[in-house]
Amino acid sequence: MKRLIYCLSIASLIFSGCAKTEEPKVEPEQEFLASTALMNRMAVLEDFTGVRCGYCPDGHVRAKTVADANLGKFIIIATHANQYANPVSGWANFTTVQGNAIDAQAKPAGYPAGTVNRMKCTELGVPAMSPKSLITMDRGQWAAAAAKVMTLPAPVNIGAKATFDPASRVLTVKVDLYYTASETVPNSINVSLLQDRLLSTQADYSLASPYLAYNYEQNHVLRDMITKGNFGETITESTTTGSKVSKTYIYTVPQDYNGTAVEGGGAVVVDNLKVVVYVTRGQLEILNAQSVDVK
Numbered sequence: 001m002k003r004l005i006y007c008l009s010i011a012s013l014i015f016s017g018c019a020k021t022e023e024p025k026v027e028p029e030q031e032f033l034a035s036t037a038l039m040n041r042m043a044v045l046e047d048f049t050g051v052r053c054g055y056c057p058d059g060h061v062r063a064k065t066v067a068d069a070n071l072g073k074f075i076i077i078a079t080h081a082n083q084y085a086n087p088v089s090g091w092a093n094f095t096t097v098q099g100n101a102i103d104a105q106a107k108p109a110g111y112p113a114g115t116v117n118r119m120k121c122t123e124l125g126v127p128a129m130s131p132k133s134l135i136t137m138d139r140g141q142w143a144a145a146a147a148k149v150m151t152l153p154a155p156v157n158i159g160a161k162a163t164f165d166p167a168s169r170v171l172t173v174k175v176d177l178y179y180t181a182s183e184t185v186p187n188s189i190n191v192s193l194l195q196d197r198l199l200s201t202q203a204d205y206s207l208a209s210p211y212l213a214y215n216y217e218q219n220h221v222l223r224d225m226i227t228k229g230n231f232g233e234t235i236t237e238s239t240t241t242g243s244k245v246s247k248t249y250i251y252t253v254p255q256d257y258n259g260t261a262v263e264g265g266g267a268v269v270v271d272n273l274k275v276v277v278y279v280t281r282g283q284l285e286i287l288n289a290q291s292v293d294v295k
Contacts (some may be wrong), residue, residue, distance in 0.1 A: 001135065003119045004126055007166055012161065015043065018258075019090060019137070019165070022212070023033075025272075027123040029243070031034055032159070032176050032178075032244065032246070033159025033160060033174065033175075033176040033265060034157045034158055034159035034168070034177055034178040034244075035157045035159065036178050037157075037180075038153065038180050038245070039153075039154055039157060039180075040151060040152060040153060041117065041150065041152045041153070041154040041287065041288050041289075042074070042075060042150075042154075042177040042278075042288055042289040042290065043070070043073060043074045043075070043078065043114060043116060043117060043145075043146035043147075043149040043150050043288075044074075044075045044077065044116065044117050044118075044138045044149075044151075044276075044278055044289045045053075045066070045075070045076050045114050045115075045116055045142055045146065045251075046076070046077050046079050046082060046102060046106070046114055046118070046288050047059055047060070047063055047064055047076055047077065047078050047079060047080060047112060047114050047247050048079050048088075048103050048111055048112060048113045048114060049080055049084075049085065049111065049112050050080055050081070050082050050083075050084030050085030050108065050111060050192040051080070051083070051084070051085060051091050051092050051200055051201065051202050051203065052088070052091060052203045053082075053085070053111045053112060053203060054203040054205035054211055055111070055112060055139075055205060056084070056111060056112045056133055056140065056202070056203070057204045057206065057213065057216070058206065059112030059114070059139040059203075060078075060113070060138045060219075062139050062140075062142060062143070062230075063076045063077075063092060063114075063139075063142060064244070066142055066143045066146055066173070067141070068153075070146065070150065073150050073177075073253075074089050074146055074150075075276055075291050076219075076220040076273065076276065077192065077194065077222055077224060077276060078094075078192055078194075078218065078219065078220040078221050079094055079095075079102055079103060079222050080095050080096075080099060080221065080222070081092035081099040081100045081102070081103035081104075082111055084105060084109070084111055088134065089259075091200070091201065092198070092200035092201070092218075093258045093288075094198065094218065094221050094222075094257075094258075095214070095258075096199075098192075098224070098225040098229075099222050099231045101230035101231070102231075103229065104266055105283060106133065106135060106136045106140050107130075107132050107133045107136060107142040108129060108133055108136050109129040109130035109132070109133050109136070109194050110129065110138070112138075112139050113129055113133070113137070113139075114136065114137060114138075114139065115135045115136050116137070116142060116144055116145035116146055116197060117149050117285060117286040118135050118236050118280065118284045118285055118286050119149070119282075119284075119286075120134050120135055121134060121135065121136075121141070121145070122134075122146045123148075124137075124144070124145040124149065125144065125145075125148055126138040126141035126144050126145050126148075127141065130132065132265075135284070145205065146167075150183040152166060153180075154180065154287060154288040155179060155180060155181035155182075155183055155232055155287055156177050156178065156179050156180065156181075156187070156279050156288050157177065157178045157179075157180060157185075158175065158176070158177055158179060158277050158278070158288050158289065159175070159176040159178075159216075159281060160173060160174065160175050160176070160275060160277045160290050160292045161174045161292060161295075162174075162274075162292050162293070162294045163295050164273075164292070164294050164295065166212055166271055168252075168271070169250070169252055169253045169254075169255075170250060170252055170253075171193075171226075171249070171250070171251045171253050171273075171294065172215075172248065172250055172251075173191055173226060173248070173249045173275055173277070174246075174247075174248050175189060175190070175246070175248070175249070175277050176244065176245070176246050176247075177243075177244065177245040177246075177279065178242075178243075178244055179239050179240060179241055179242065179243040179244075179251050180241065180246075181241055182239065182240040182241045182279070183287075184237040185281045186234055186281075186286070187233070187235045187239050187279050187280065187281060188231060188232035188233060188234050188235065188279065188280050188282065188283070189227060189232050189233050189235060189245075189247060189277065189279055189282060190192060190225065190229045190231065190232035190233075190276050190277065190278050190279070191225065191226040191228055191232075191249055191275060191276075192222055192224070192225050192226065192275070192276045192277075192278075193222075193223045193224045193225070193226055193251070193253075193273060193274075193275060194220050194221060194222060194223060194273065194274050194275070195219055195221050195223050195268065195269070195272050195273055196219045196220065196221070196241050196273075196274070197218075197219065197269070197272045198217070198218040198219075198221055198272075198274045199215055199216065199217060199218070200215075200218055201213070201214055201215075201216065202216035202218070202272060204216070208271070210211075212229075217294075218282075221278035223257055223268075223273075224251075224257070226249050226251045226275070227249065228276070230281075232280060232283075235245075235279075248264070251275070253266060253268055253270065255267065255268060256268055270294060271294075273290055273293075273294040274293050274294060275292050275293065275294060276289060276290070276291045277289065277290050277291075277292075278290075
């Protein structure tokens with residue numbers, strides 16, 4: 001009996017010594033979306049437009065021409081605001097509270113008008129629309145202003161990812177920033193939601209009387225700001241050289257904007273959405289931007 005017990009003890013030591021041990025799980029490091037390389041700024045045109053603005057289609061054509069010539073370097077945000085965009089019976093309503101505030105800051109002297117990275121026209125080498133619109137220019141200046149911006153170094157790089165859950169209609173936007181130069185003025189993150197392929201009646205002076213284009217395709221339309229307020233969220237983290245900032249924003253996409261009964265409709269087609277993230281100094285100068293599709 002003693003010999004049997006001794007053999008069992010040896011066997012149990014052998015088996016216990018060969019037992020597989022579980023290695024502790026190491027979670028993979030979360031992907032950082034922003035580049036750390038030095039790069040130039042993305043040019044951002046805020047195109048102030050409206051469905052009853054007869055000259056605005058020419059602005060849309062000019063903006064697309066600049067975008068086509070500078071793929072991946074130029075972003076258009078069509079901001080419907082002003083007397084030509086305000087809600088009127090029988091016309092599509094693409095206005096937003098934030099767009100109205102951004103338009104009011106820009107003080108256009110006429111429409112279409114635009115700001116390019118919200119920089120002073122004198123800094124971009126183009127004439128301003130009026131002495132009261134120092135950051136705002138007419139459509140003939142957009143190409144030259146954008147070309148200037150694209151030569152400027154970006155003090156901050158932006159990476160972003162936008163994912164949509166159809167069941168809950170929740171849009172999750174992950175934003176990463178990397179500072180290649182120190183910023184001493186407070187910066188703000190702005191996350192805007194844009195929609196393409198919206199059809200509406202559009203005044204168009206290039207056409208014969210009654211100067212109306214039916215089923216006109218509106219693109220890059222500002223639908224909402226995902227960050228709170230009109231001018232983004234102030235960055236409280238360090239913005240010195242080498243700093244990394246990461247944010248995640250949650251937004252529930254509505255079924256429609258401004259109702260669906262209005263001419264042109266307001267239904268949201270998720271495949272036509274994109275997110276534009278940009279960083280500003282205060283409410284003005286756009287330091288860099290990134291546009292991503294909603295996945």
